[in-house]
Amino acid sequence: ESYGKGWIVPFHPEDTQSASEAWNQALATGEVYRVEGRLRAADGSYRWFLMRGAPLRDEAGKIVKWFGTCTDIDDIKRAESEIRKLNRELEERVEQRTAQLRESEQNVRRKLNSILSPEGDLQNLELADVLEEEGVQSLLDDYYSVARIPLGVIDIKGRVLAGVGWEEVCTKFHRVHPQTCQNCLESDSVLSAGAAAGEFKVYKCKNNLWDVATPIVLGGKHLGNLFTGQFLFEGEPFDIELFRAQAQRYGFDESSYLAALDKVARVSKENVNASMSFLAKLAQVLSLSAYGTIKLARALEETRRVNAELASSNRELEAFTYSVSHDLRAPLRHISGFSKLLSEEFGSTLPEEAQHHIKRIEEGTRRMGMLVDDLLNLARVGRKGIH
Numbered sequence: 001e002s003y004g005k006g007w008i009v010p011f012h013p014e015d016t017q018s019a020s021e022a023w024n025q026a027l028a029t030g031e032v033y034r035v036e037g038r039l040r041a042a043d044g045s046y047r048w049f050l051m052r053g054a055p056l057r058d059e060a061g062k063i064v065k066w067f068g069t070c071t072d073i074d075d076i077k078r079a080e081s082e083i084r085k086l087n088r089e090l091e092e093r094v095e096q097r098t099a100q101l102r103e104s105e106q107n108v109r110r111k112l113n114s115i116l117s118p119e120g121d122l123q124n125l126e127l128a129d130v131l132e133e134e135g136v137q138s139l140l141d142d143y144y145s146v147a148r149i150p151l152g153v154i155d156i157k158g159r160v161l162a163g164v165g166w167e168e169v170c171t172k173f174h175r176v177h178p179q180t181c182q183n184c185l186e187s188d189s190v191l192s193a194g195a196a197a198g199e200f201k202v203y204k205c206k207n208n209l210w211d212v213a214t215p216i217v218l219g220g221k222h223l224g225n226l227f228t229g230q231f232l233f234e235g236e237p238f239d240i241e242l243f244r245a246q247a248q249r250y251g252f253d254e255s256s257y258l259a260a261l262d263k264v265a266r267v268s269k270e271n272v273n274a275s276m277s278f279l280a281k282l283a284q285v286l287s288l289s290a291y292g293t294i295k296l297a298r299a300l301e302e303t304r305r306v307n308a309e310l311a312s313s314n315r316e317l318e319a320f321t322y323s324v325s326h327d328l329r330a331p332l333r334h335i336s337g338f339s340k341l342l343s344e345e346f347g348s349t350l351p352e353e354a355q356h357h358i359k360r361i362e363e364g365t366r367r368m369g370m371l372v373d374d375l376l377n378l379a380r381v382g383r384k385g386i387h
Contacts (some may be wrong), residue, residue: 011203012038012046019051030055030063036073047074113123127155127216127224131351136286137162149275150231153216153286155224156193158185167209167230169260174207177250183207192225198284205229208242209264212272214280216287223372228275231265321375328372336365 011019014114015037026033033053038046055067131153140151144164152163166175174180183206192213195201200214211229215222232238240258246258339361 010039013041014038015387024338026053026055033066033068036077039070046079047072089134108198125218125221125223126157127153128161130157131161131216131286132216132289140164147275149228151279152227153224154188154227156189156222158188158193161224165243167260167264169209169257169264170207170230171274173250173252173260177252180207180246180250187211188213188225189226192227194224195225197287198280200280202272202276206245208239212279212376213275214276214283216283226279227287228279231267233272234268324372324375328368332365332368332372335361336369 008016008020017170019037022035023033025031032055033051035051037049037051039049040046047357050071050073051068052071053066055063056065056067058064082254121198136153140153140162141164144151148165150163150165150167153161153163154163156208162250170184174184187203187205187207191203191205192201195213195215197215197217200212202210202212205211209230210233211227213225213227216224216226243258246252247254251289339358342350343355343358343362348356348360
């Protein structure tokens with residue numbers, strides 16, 4: 001089957017043309033034949049081979065035979081293919097990461113401009129950008145140690161920035177299961193919306209506990225909420241079958257879940273209203289604190305900018321005074337030197353009026369020299385820097 005033109009038959013259809021062209025080139029030039037291609041095995045599968053052929057010539061230099069070899073390089077080819085695949089995946093990941101970093105850098109620049117520029121747009125900011133989280137967490141901890149009221153600071157996307165005293169039914173069940181956690185996020189970001197600054201909103205979360213939220217507002221933008229909740233109201237019928245159904249729906253251990261629900265606080269509406277009046281004021285304090293931080297940052301940036309401009313002006317003044325003093329000293333030396341020479345050699349022969357003019361020239365150059373020295377002293381003061 002391989003005699004004559006039959007040698008081309010085992011080649012993969014995609015490799016037939018390149019193998020044929022290489023063989024024709026070798027026949028035409030007498031050069032060594034070398035080609036890589038896929039050859040079909042008896043079971044119909046293909047493997048990569050490196051095929052090489054060299055001509056055997058007679059004494060006259062005429063090609064009488066060709067000697068060739070076939071080397072199995074399938075494993076090498078597969079390894080090369082895998083490496084190329086990994087390289088492509090790596091390049092794609094690098095491109096994606098680079099794009100993410102570029103976007104992150106632009107986002108940071110927008111936020112810095114929003115904070116530092118007097119004309120900055122506060123709409124670019126998120127609550128985490130302006131809230132000192134460790135300080136707020138410490139404040140919540142201290143409040144909880146006295147009032148024993150669960151608290152949380154959560155941005156409008158549902159990200160918890162600080163929290164204390166949360167109920168076990170939330171920390172071990174609702175915030176752990178993917179679906180109930182999604183319910184929490186939707187409750188924190190959607191159901192909590194609508195309260196004006198200084199007010200609060202009472203609502204039942206999607207996991208059927210009561211929450212209360214009061215907004216944290218900066219420059220008219222709602223950035224997040226101060227929360228309390230995870231409670232049931234006193235006197236409200238407790239629908240145990242509802243929570244049993246939730247346990248079954250989400251795969252919670254029923255007895256553990258109901259035991260956690262038994263620990264949930266039962267509070268009166270009067271206590272909620274009294275607590276939230278204070279917490280609404282606390283949210284306003286957090287808002288004012290965040291805005292004060294921005295104003296301080298802008299003031300510091302403006303101070304830095306003014307100092308930089310002043311330092312630049314001072315350097316320009318220093319360069320100017322050095323230039324002026326140098327340019328003035330040379331002609332002053334000439335005027336002083338020639339007037340002194342004129343006075344010494346011809347003073348006695350000059351008319352009295354001429355001698356008077358020479359003295360005035362000498363006095364003028366002396367005063368001018370003092371002014372030049374003062375300019376140099378001013379430049380030296382500038383080199384001390386601005387603090």
